[in-house]
Structures are given as structure tokens and as C-alpha cells.
Amino acid sequence: MAEKTEELAWFTLFKERAPAKDVATAWYESHDDEGKKLAKGDAPTSRGKLRRVLVDSDCPEVRSDAASGWKYTGSVMRALDEVLGVPPPKPHSRGGDVRDGDGGVPFRPKLVCEASGAPGTLCLWWSDYDTAKQAKKLREKHGITHRLNLAIEVVHKFAAEDDEFVKTVHVPMEDCFNPEEELCEDWPKQFCKILEILRAWRDEGVVANINCQMGKNRSGAAVLLWLCEECGWTLDAAVPHLRSITALACANPHLLAALSKVLKTNEVIPLNPAADGGGWVCISPPGSPRQGAANEFDRGFEKGGLSEAANRLAAMNATSPLDEQDEEEEDEGEIAAGDIEPLFSGLDDVDD
Numbered sequence: 439m440a441e442k443t444e445e446l447a448w449f450t451l452f453k454e455r456a457p458a459k460d461v462a463t464a465w466y467e468s469h470d471d472e473g474k475k476l477a478k479g480d481a482p483t484s485r486g487k488l489r490r491v492l493v494d495s496d497c498p499e500v501r502s503d504a505a506s507g508w509k510y511t512g513s514v515m516r517a518l519d520e521v522l523g524v525p526p527p528k529p530h531s532r533g534g535d536v537r538d539g540d541g542g543v544p545f546r547p548k549l550v551c552e553a554s555g556a557p558g559t560l561c562l563w564w565s566d567y568d569t570a571k572q573a574k575k576l577r578e579k580h581g582i583t584h585r586l587n588l589a590i591e592v593v594h595k596f597a598a599e600d601d602e603f604v605k606t607v608h609v610p611m612e613d614c615f616n617p618e619e620e621l622c623e624d625w626p627k628q629f630c631k632i633l634e635i636l637r638a639w640r641d642e643g644v645v646a647n648i649n650c651q652m653g654k655n656r657s658g659a660a661v662l663l664w665l666c667e668e669c670g671w672t673l674d675a676a677v678p679h680l681r682s683i684t685a686l687a688c689a690n691p692h693l694l695a696a697l698s699k700v701l702k703t704n705e706v707i708p709l710n711p712a713a714d715g716g717g718w719v720c721i722s723p724p725g726s727p728r729q730g731a732a733n734e735f736d737r738g739f740e741k742g743g744l745s746e747a748a749n750r751l752a753a754m755n756a757t758s759p760l761d762e763q764d765e766e767e768e769d770e771g772e773i774a775a776g777d778i779e780p781l782f783s784g785l786d787d788v789d790d
Contacts, residue, residue, distance in 0.1 A: 567649055584605045588660060629663055
């Protein structure tokens with residue numbers, strides 16, 4: 439394939455936003471017989487090469503598509519799968535607020551990156567802990583084969599027998615509103631580890647679920663990392679997109695500051711907008727999570743804003759039965775709330 443994309447007929451069609459099938463067919467026909475054979479013999483690599491040419495292009499049409507979430511590029515990739523004879527992904531639900539018939543546990547996986555599960559692709563779901571712990575349902579309903587837990591407080595709660603349904607990997611992260619130097623050094627290292635895991639899963643061809651406790655900050659930041667580092671999204675497009683999927687996603691400014699270091703960007707990530715013109719900060723509650731907490735929080739947020747959500751969450755945590763281990767964790771995690779102004783130090787570049 440020639441190096442100068444502006445000289446290629448398929449790229450001209452792409453810039454003109456021709457039907458995706460025409461672009462994919464023109465790209466395939468630009469190869470000689472041997473190139474066509476190689477393309478069909480290794481479809482994931484071929485898709486990756488085409489995607490890389492587009493992502494690396496600096497033409498206005500490509501930048502415009504990136505700003506819209508690579509929607510047109512995605513249609514071209516799907517058309518290329520058809521041209522190369524890759525079977526389409528099996529249809530499945532995009533998730534939602536579903537209750538388990540046995541225990542009433544909320545089941546709310548959210549699809550953020552759709553893919554076939556073929557080598558070279560990563561189908562990515564996003565959830566809270568309540569959803570992530572339901573391994574059998576993850577596998578049966580959505581074909582999820584791997585789960586990545588990022589909540590340090592629930593590592594011990596994942597059952598070993600779940601390996602029958604999904605492979606579980608942990609990167610134990612804290613979600614706290616604390617700019618201490620040690621933690622701010624740990625977070626970037628953990629993000630790099632997450633990216634390494636997800637890239638390996640993509641090469642393998644995995645359908646994965648990422649979770650933390652509430653399905654907002656740590657897992658949201660990991661999804662944000664993948665969208666920006668591997669899917670061509672910009673921060674200013676990806677953050678609102680994730681916040682449109684789940685209430686108060688990416689609401690820990692210190693965690694986002696650590697993520698910005700990994701992405702090597704000075705781009706400002708605003709807080710979740712509040713009605714008074716300011717912004718919300720939302721941190722997962724310390725200690726052991728309560729069943730349904732994330733679901734109650736989101737319902738409260740939808741109904742009456744953050745105050746209602748916080749009240750519902752506090753009430754649930756106060757009345758839910760605990761086992762002995764949970765009681766110990768709750769005592770250790772109980773902290774008096776004092777003046778939080780010092781916690782904002784070093785965040786001058788984050789919107790108020």
C-alpha cells in the first residue's frame with residue numbers, strides 16, 4: 439500500500455463520506471492478489487492497519503469523524519469485516535436495569551465498545567460491583583469471558599469458582615479524594631497496567647467487563663483511557679460520552695489528573711456540571727459496598743440530584759445487615775468529614 443493516503447482512491451472515497459461498503463471494497467481492491475490473500479487470511483491485522491492509517495491522518499475529514507466518536511470510521515470497519523468475510527457479532531442486549539430472579543441483585547452492564555470477539559478486537563462492557571460479581575449471567579447474557587476489577591475493597595469478594603464462567607483479573611485501586619504524593623504516583627502506574635491488560639485481551643479477542651465499586655470513577659477512568667489511547671477519542675468528547683451513559687462518571691478530579699499524565703495531555707477535564715454553575719465531586723463510599731448501592735445512587739440522582747442520591751445511599755448503608763468482616767471494614771473506613779478545601783490543592787486546572 440502506498441504511504442501517501444491522499445493518492446489512494448479508497449481514501450478519497452472516505453473523505454467524501456461515500457457508502458462504507460464502497461470505501462472498504464476500494465481499500466481491498468487496492469491490493470494485488472497476494473495482498474488480498476493476506477488480508478483475508480489475517481482480517482484483524484488488516485483492520486488494524488486500515489484503522490491506523492485513518493487515525494494517523496491529519497486531514498479535516500478524519501478529525502471531524504474523531505470528534506463525533508469515529509462513527510463513520512466504525513461503519514467502514516464493519517463494512518470491511520463483511521468484505522473480508524468476518525462473521526458479524528452475535529446480537530445481544532446493551533444492558534439496562536435488570537434484576538436477578540434469585541436475589542434481586544441489580545444487573546446493569548453497559549456496552550461501551552462493540553466488537554465481534556475475534557482476535558484483534560476488544561468488546562468492552564462497564565459496570566458496578568453488583569453486576570460484575572454475577573459471573574454466570576455475564577457469560578450467558580453477553581458472552582463476557584473476562585472481567586477486570588479495579589476496586590481494592592472488593593477483591594476478596596470475587597468467588598474462585600467463577601473462573602468456570604469468566605477469567606478475573608484485579609488491579610486494586612483506591613478511590614479517595616486525596617492528592618497525597620504516594621497515591622498520585624500509584625494511579626498512573628496502575629493505569630499503565632490496565633492498558634497492558636486490555637491490549638493483551640484485544641490481541642486475544644476478548645469480551646470483557648470492567649468494574650469498580652460504583653461503576654463511576656476507577657472503572658470509568660479505565661474505559662476513558664481505552665477510548666482515548668486505542669479508539670481515537672479525545673478527552674473532550676469521551677468524558678461527556680461516558681457521563682451520558684452513567685450518572686456522575688469520572689467524578690474524582692485527582693484520579694483524572696493522574697489519567698491525564700498517562701495520556702500525556704494538558705487538556706482540562708471539567709467536573710460534572712452542577713445546577714449552580716459549579717461541579718460535582720463523587721467518591722465511592724469507604725468500607726464494604728452495600729448490595730444495590732450503585733443502583734440506588736443512580737435512581738436518586740435521576741430523581742432529585744446528588745443530595746437525594748447521597749441520602750438514599752447513606753440510608754441503605756445504615757440499615758443493611760453486615761457480616762463480621764464487613765463490620766470491621768466499616769469501622770476502619772469511617773472517617774470524620776472536616777474542611778475539604780486543602781484537598782483541592784494542585785487542581786487549579788480543573789473547573790470549579
